[in-house]
Amino acid sequence: MEKLLILDSNSLLNRAFYALPPLTNNEGLNTNAIYGFSNMLLKMQDDINPDYIVAAFDKKAPTFRHKEYGDYKAGRKKMPPELSEQFPVVKEFLKLLGVNIYEIEGFEADDIIGTIAKTAAKEGMEVYVVTGDKDALQLADKNINVLITKKGVSEVAAYDYDTFVKEFEVTPTQFIDVKGLMGDKSDNIPGVPGVGEKTAFKLIKEYGSVENVLMNIDSISGKKLKENLENYKEQAIFSKKLATIMVDVPFEGIMEEIKDKRETDKDKLKELLIKLNMKSVLNKYISSSDEEERVIDITELSNSEELKRILLSEDNKYYIAYDINESPLNSKRSIKTFVVSKGEDSNFIDMTNLDNHGFEVLKEFFEDENKIKVIHDSKALIKILNKKGIEVKGFEFDTAIASYLIDSAQSDYNIDRIVMLFIGDEIKGDKDECLKKGVVYLKELEERLIKKIKDEGMDELYYSVEHPLIYTLASMENIGFNIDEETLKELKDKFKKEIEVTAKEIYDLAEEEFNIGSPKQLGKILFEKLDLPVIKKTKTGYSTNADVLEKLRDKHPIIDKVTYYRQITKINSTYVEGLMALIDEDGKIHSSFNQTVTTTGRLSSTEPNLQNIPIRYEMGREIRKIFIPTNEDDLLLSSDYSQIELRVLADMSGDVNMIDAFKHHSDIHTKTASEVFNVPIEEVTSTMRSSAKAVNFGIVYGISDFSLAQDIGVTKKEASEYMKVYFDRYPKIKTYLDSLIDSAKENGYIKTILNRKRIIPEIKSSNRIVKALGERLAMNAPIQGSAADIIKIAMNNVYNRLKKEGLKSELILQVHDELILNVKKDELEKVNILVKEEMENAIKLKVPLDVDGNYGKTWYDTK
DNA sequence: CTGGTCTGCAA
DNA sequence: TATTGCAGACCAG
The missing domain is CATH 3.40.50.1010 (5'-nuclease)
Structure with missing residues (x-):
């Protein structure tokens, strides 16, 4: 049957x-x-x-x-x-x-x-x-x-x-009669008042149907029940009708x-279930026996001859994955395993003991532009090859970076993860096995990613910005930033003494020795022994952060000492000792710029992070004195965008008032102050300007009156009033920010000037705090991300022009809105203009982009 | 030794 | 109850 x-x-x-x-x-x-x-x-x-x-x-x-x-x-x-x-x-x-x-x-x-x-x-x-x-x-x-x-x-x-x-x-049909009598709350079927499940069943069991019950009301016992049945006869019949399917x-x-049975559309079903992150369901519908099992034939290449046979016997498209020997020092990094596939095969070679001939093979392979390369996470490989004098040509696609453009929120872009994300297969095994098995997926990944990038309108972003940027960054990282070790050692001694003295002062005031660096112990001293008022608590105890200490500073002389101790130990451990450990054999620091970390499209910098070197306070700023040009005669040039995020906002919102301000090269914060406080430009005080600056910052981040109030020290109501006036003066900014939220709600993501996409799942949250976060993200991400797009274009253009014009000056660092170059003395003027030009013309906006260039003998002096 | 927490540095 | 990061110190398990 x-x-x-x-x-x-x-x-x-x-x-x-x-x-x-x-x-x-x-x-x-x-x-x-x-x-x-x-x-x-x-x-x-x-x-x-x-x-x-x-x-x-x-x-x-x-x-x-x-x-x-x-x-x-x-x-x-x-x-x-x-x-x-x-x-x-x-x-x-x-x-x-x-x-x-x-x-x-x-x-x-x-x-x-x-x-x-x-x-x-x-x-x-x-x-x-x-x-x-x-x-x-x-x-x-x-x-x-x-x-x-x-x-x-x-x-x-x-x-x-x-x-x-x-x-x-009762029979199933009689079940309708039961419902007619008892009704159904969830469907709002009335039934007969006073008749519940028990009575209804009893009556139908006895009389068989609603109609029969109603004809025999006389013989039913219970006065009230009789009355109800009598009075609600019609309602009972009607209820039965409603309940009848x-x-x-x-x-x-x-x-x-x-x-007329239709077939399962396996491909699309798979795609849908992958999108839903429902791998377990997918596995049940599409069992592995159903699919052609991916035949992974892993071959070990044991010498350079075998490597040569794979890489040089024909022109082809090659899929490459690799592993490196990690080291904090750039000079010590080398290729550990090199894995290559022409589609379905997987060949790996242990590079550790490869002879020189092996690198000749690699050189011939990588410098042949007819041998097309698809590389997974290529930059570290390119850096090592470049150091060995090998150029990389015919490199068309990086599957890690492409995956990042499709979904920038992943925690990493290892092959196994993106195979799971985009293909839905689970690659089992350790890192090494994932690589060797994963390489056979690169072909399919490449095909899918190319299509997705095209569909998202990100062709320009990938092919003209992110892909070329790999070379730019590889070059910057290999060049590195030269360090003045002498000065660094002097700083170290100076800080060491200062820390000792300060610690002693704190112990004296506390009348005991304790670990000042331990929030737990410090909290005990401050709030129990010295009985200072508790301002804030954390999950684990008293909060002792800078804000809290600031509020306590009048209460006890120990506070200022602790604050000072914090500052100085922070600078010492993170910057003095931290940087010292990362000086390479060439006397330089080679930071890595990660292209697939931030959700907004910015770069990030690690080992060390050169994007958070102190500048605001003199003591920390001194650290910048250790960053010096490569050669004695060279100079450092720092060129930074002025207010790039607000300019991006002015452009995208089309707000005439703000566009005008930038067109006239006004000081935007002063101008904002004059608007918000309704005074002429000349009468703007520095307090007004800094409040306006805070509002401008807040707008970029997606503001709330509470935070603004906290930031500039006014009441929430006043902060709210500032914002209202701000939006009155710049009406299109308000409508633009609202439109960003609307679009994020509708689509689940936002896009930057170059169509860089950020998915914002938070905005659909039913938790109002998370949702509010989503709304701020929707406002901030296009602004921060577009600024990132722009400086990335500029970096490529600066890098390529320096090369094309045969200049010896080099790009070495990016800090979100700032580029730092090592400049040959005799090229200074030319390079200063070149960089300014490329940065200002990276993209055409409704407002001009302003770039300010400063040079000096150390990073400290580029101000 | 690892991971969570707190803290603080930058744009 | 402001965005994006990285990292050091401490400390519990």
């Missing part, structure tokens, strides 16, 4: 949604109902093994029940958006599975189910109806099994005619349609 499985989709999704904890994919789409639904479906398929499956949905349009009874299902809460957004996805899922979906205007899913169930049973099918709604029990019949979900969605209780009668002692919805050729 053929089996038909009918899904009461609305009911099941509701069940799953409320039974399972919230679950989202990486884009913030809720998936818990989908997950529960698909697992339930899998279980049913396993248990029943149906020949056909159909899914019924409710339509939004009112049904005949609503039309006849205005209050039908009234009082039902509106479906939360976290659930409703999952409906289209489930429909897509079912469609790809080949399941027929039925939803008909004017009928509920129940009616569709009833009709299909009865029709199919009549035609000799064994029918299974799965639902979370007990109403459907009235459909139970000889060949119709109604499966009701129990606790959650994993288990079901099954009823056919016999089991139903056995349990309830239709079994005669007009369906033309429904059975033929159901039997």
Whole structure:
């Protein structure tokens, strides 16, 4: 006997949604109902093994029940958006599975189910109806099994005619009569007042139907019950009608349609399940035996001859992964394992003991532009090759960087992770195995990523900015920043003495020795021994951060000493000792610029982080004196964008007032102050200017009145007033920021000037704090990200022009809005102009970009 | 020895 | 109850 499985989709999704904890994919789409639904479906398929499956949905349009009874299902809460957004996805899922979906205007899913169930049973099918709604029990019949979900969605209780009668002692049809009498709160079916489940069953068991009950009211005991039955006769009949599931919805050729089975669209199903991050479901639908198992034939190349055979025997496209011997020192990094594939093969070679001939092979391979290379996370490899005098040509695509452009929020872009993310396969094994197995996925990854990048409109961003930037950064990192070790040692001694003296003073004031660096011990001294007022607490105890100490400084002389001690030990450990440990054999520091870390598109810098060298306070700023040019005669040039983020904001918002200010090269903070405080430019005080500056900063970050108030030390109300006036003066900024939030809410992401995408799952959160964060991200990311786009363009252009013009000056550092170059003395003027030109003309905005260049003998002096 | 927490540096 | 990062010190497990 053929089996038909009918899904009461609305009911099941509701069940799953409320039974399972919230679950989202990486884009913030809720998936818990989908997950529960698909697992339930899998279980049913396993248990029943149906020949056909159909899914019924409710339509939004009112049904005949609503039309006849205005209050039908009234009082039902509106479906939360976290659930409703999952409906289209489930429909897509079912469609790809080949399941027929039925939803008909004017009928509920129940009616569709009833009709299909009865029709199919009549035609000799064994029918299974799965639902979370007990109403459907009235459909139970000889060949119709109604499966009701129990606790959650994993288990079901099954009823056919016999089991139903056995349990309830009425027939399934009589169950409608029961409902007519008792009503149904959730559907707002009234029934007869005073008649509950017990009485209803009792009456129907005795009289068989609502009609018969009503004809025999006289013989029923109980005065009140009689009265109610008498008074609500019509309501009882009507309720029965409402509770009756239709079994005669007009369906033309429904059975033929159901039997006309469609195939599962495996490729698209896979894609959808990967997108939903539902690997476990995917595995069940597409078992590995179903797919051609990826044949991974891993070959070890044991000498340079074998390497040569793979790399040089023909012109081809090569997929490359590698591992390096990590070291904090650039000079000590080398290639450990080199893995190459021409598509399906995987060949690796242990580079540690490779002879010189091996590097000749690599040189011939990498410098041949007809041998096309796709490299996963190429920069470290390029750096090592470049150091050995090998250029890299014919390099077309970096799968790590491309993956970052598609989703910048991943914690890393190792091959195994992005294979899971974009292909859905799990690569098992340690780092080494992931590499060797992963290389065979690079071809498919490349194809998918190229398509995605094109679809997202990021061709220019990848091919003209990020990809060329790999070479620019590799060069900067290999060049490094020269260090004045003498001065550094002097600083070290100076700080060491200062720390000792300060510590002694603190011990004297505390009248005991303790670890000043331990917030726990310091807290004990300050708040218990010295009994200072507790300002703030942390999870683990008293807060002793800078803000707290600032508030306490009048209360005890120890506070200023502690603050000073903090500053000086911070500078000493992080910058003096930290930098000292990273000076390479060439006397330079070679920081790494990571291209795939930040969510906004900025670079980040590690080992060491050269993007947070102190500048605000003199004591820390001194650190900059140790950064010197490569050669004695050279100079350092620092060129920085003035207010690039506000200019980007002016451009993207199109606010005429702000655009004007930049066009006239006004001091934007003073101008803002004059607007917000309504005074002429000349009367702007420095306090006003710094408040305005804080507002401008706040706008860029996505502001709240609370934080602004805290920042500039006014009340929340005043801060709120500043913002209001600000938006009055720059009206288009307000509308622009709002439009960013709207677009993020609608699409789930925002884009920068170059279409760099940042997915913002937070904005869909039902937690209002998280959602508020999402809104700030939506406002900040396009601004910060566009500024990042612009300086990246400038970096490539500066790098290429210096090379093209045969100049010996070199780009060595980027600090978000600033480029630092090592400049030959006789090139200074030329390079200063060149850099300014390239930075200012990196992109055409509605406002000019202003670049200020400063040079000096040390980084400290470039001011 | 690792990972969590607190702290503080930059744009 | 402001965005993006990196890193050192401490400390519990």
